Amino acid sequence: MTSDIRGRSATEIADSVRALIERARLSPGDPLPPVRSLADELGVNRNTVVAAYRQLTQAGVVVTLGRGGTRVADLAPVAQEGFAAGSVLRDVGTGNPDPDLIPDIAPALASMAGRPVLYGEPVIDPDLERWARGWMSVGLDAVDLRLTITSGAADAVERLLAQALTRDDAVALEDPCFLTSIHTVRIGGYRAVPVAVDDEGMTVDGLRAALEQGVRAVVHTPRAQNPTGASLSAARAAELRAVLRDHPYVLVIEDDHFSMLSQQPFHSLVSPEHRRWALVRSVSKFLGPDMCLAVTASDPETAERLAMRLTPGTTWVSHLLQRLTLALVTDEATAAGIARAGIHYAARNAAFVERLTAYGLDAEAGDGLNLWIPLPVAARAVSEHLMRRGWLARTGDEFLLSGDEPSHRLRLTVHDLDDEDAAQLAADLAAAVAAAGGRLLVREVG
Template identity: 70%
Template sequence: MDGHGITGATASEIAASVRALHERGALRRGDALPPVRELAAQLQVNRNTAVAAYRLLAQAGVVTARGRAGTVIAGVEAVAQEGYAADSVLRDIGTGNPDPQRIPAPSAALAGAIGRPVLYGEPVIDPALEERALAWVRDDLPDQPLRITVTNGAVDAVERLLAQALLRDDAVALEDPCFLASIHTVRLGGYRAVPVAVDAEGMTVDGLRASLAAGVRAVICTPRAQNPTGATLSPARAAELRAVLADHPYVLVIEDDHFSMLSQRRYETLIGPGHRRFALIRSVSKFLGPDMCLAVAATDPETAERLAFRLSPGTTWVSHILQRLVLAQLTDETALAEIAAAGRHYAERNSAFAARLTARGLPAEAADGLNLWVELPVPARSVAERLMRRGWLARTGDEFQLAEHPAPSHHLRLTVHDLTDEESARLIDDLVDAAR
């Protein structure tokens, strides 16, 4: 682009011109805009006017500044999605799905969930669910003033939390490798993802410290069953991270405890007693099913007030029928027993598979969560390609990486808890052969 199509004498006029060119297709995603000095000379405007125009475009999400690479037209990059791959005849071992046979049937709770109609102007949170949710989180955040908000799932909660606290191009610390939905949410919101490495004990101290030095305004962390690695914060690591965050009490800390009632690990938190902006999110999708799209967010009072503006009746509130249905299952002894049994089942199946794989010379360890994070001696893509020729569809660690130009991943994320013994044996044979 030589800049001749851009017109205007003021910052707003120049920005409007670029937006018009983009809307008409004359400028497309990835196209480079002229350097500031060059554009100012072409349009015979002050350099500061050109700088202001590009700033307006960046704030609107039209362009992205890439340092020495210049300013380019932005676009939403495709992100891999969780769930079954569409139109595949292969056996999908990368779904990340819970076992439908392990999800409590909601039929018994439905009759009691209907109740009377809820009208405009009534409280958006069912009082009984609010009380149950507060009890659910109180022991894990005993020193904090807490308010409960109900959202349409964990991803909805994260999106709303970021929107009420951040502006476009603000920096957000994300675990690396990272949960796919978090990558998608941050990119869609126009925020900048700052990678924080994850090891066996969770988010690393050096990584968090570096992200804070880079100016992040929010940190998204998975305290246990980190997706994709399965890592869980150790007590020592959590204490170190809280110590780092103690100097940054107004950075928004979002903890996504997605595995909660299924987890076999103790909950540890980054949220210290003096932290001022925080949210602990617990969704029900892993143990009541993805279609039961509800999450509770325990937040500081000010964050709760900001969220309340986005949860008004008739617009974005969560159905009270759904709230009552979730409450009925969370207070039913039979359903709770089924959830506990499901958590043990996932842990046992993953541990058994990892042990058999280790015995065959491919070391693997079952951490926590629905999946296994398997390290390979060769790049994962080559192994995944060989597995495809044997009828398997696996996810490589490349999909979960945040770096702009990462090294090839040596990990596969496998969902194996629903395989039969025969399928498990065949997959282990094929994995060992493919990794040679």
């Protein structure tokens, strides 16, 4: 069978494939001919076809799936955090912080007045840098630490991966995984290698297997892993550092997104001997999602490369935003409010877990904004029954990298429910599980 692909050079062949896609002659998921077959058909050297497919892969037009061949890329968007648009249901899957616990920025705005910042000046506000160096150094056993400011954690992770990887490079991601990380790796054209997560964080066997598959970067969450709420224990962190000891040039990215709100200690995967690493801390969970600022601490080479990735576009994060962040995090009242917020999230999650326990649903209140609820039946069926009762929940399927089987988990954001609504959701969830065919053992909770 012949294809409609034409050309004698790699560029001509790649342009031909692009044209077929643009004219809808090839659709997402469609296979391209094997290299040998297309080379024979066009009468060119196999290396020419290999080069053409490489161009298309690097441009994100196609994906290479090993024995699955080369196929037209599917750029369908993945799920994102936030409220579901256009729903009349009570949304308990948002992943949002409580707006009532986000500090008021009005008092801090008055302290931001100052001379204008001009081109060519230092990209980091000196006062913020002094404060951030102390913040980022705690828990890190790094010999030489450099700081970079980006427009949020997602921006930092995307640029960190881009400065170290090329398309089709393998990246170790937690499984289940934060939605934004899945999206970042997919859009970047990298190959996600899933690493299982348990109650103590990323598993040792999972990381070892990923490294054996040749991953060039590892993205992990040391505390309040999203969606599971798991945090690295000291013992697990030590075991993972031992595994990484033989891979000092694999880029380790630590996304400590819940930092100031976390009720757990920080344990790093970065040892003094590791050569490529970055610790990212955003302010969005405790100062609000609209405060698009993150601090990245990294080794000198990674910092230089990250700075180079910033120069073509947003060369620096607004100094007004930097000054506002500094004014807030150094204010005693704001700091006390952030501490209270962290305690509040933990307490509300624990109270909801206690309600579920009374209905025979055994869940754990991990760290973070969300709960990761195990179910005796498929989550989608439970979610559908919850919708009939007025609730919009998020199934675990959206967070899975190895999604061969349907998820038996729900990720719920319940910290902003009052006691009456929390009790109603717990009762409705138990009823939804029963309606979906799950068996529950109701018990007394003292």
